Amino acid sequence: MKKNWKQWAKAAAVRAVKTVAQTAVATIGTSAVLGEVNWVMVGSASLLAGILSLLTSVAGLPEIKEEGAENA
Template structure:
């Protein structure tokens, strides 16, 4: 479960969540000088940790990758090329 694919997908989700949290928290201040940077940092880190913990339940990206791997194993030569092309696309 905690393989390279999972860590990559969970990490991308966590970074996106952290960025969204930072933007939302900074946006609550009326002026840039009134931003409570400690609160922004704390909320951002907490959001990243919560995102990783939520990802333990499973990630659709990992299921999609597992399906592609299974299709690759069962594919004929012509089908294998098509599967490889799909794998080159970013699943996340």
């Protein structure tokens, strides 16, 4: 089955950006409760989450239908 790489890259990027934002919000919230926001920790945790999201997307994205799958 042939993948539309441009469509996959766009969907994976959108998903990764959302994951980075969610992780940043959660990390900032947790840090604020502890008294001080550690911006290095927020940045590194968010970046790692984005990378993990992209790696997970390699296994497949439900948003992207593969050719021939619409008839299944």
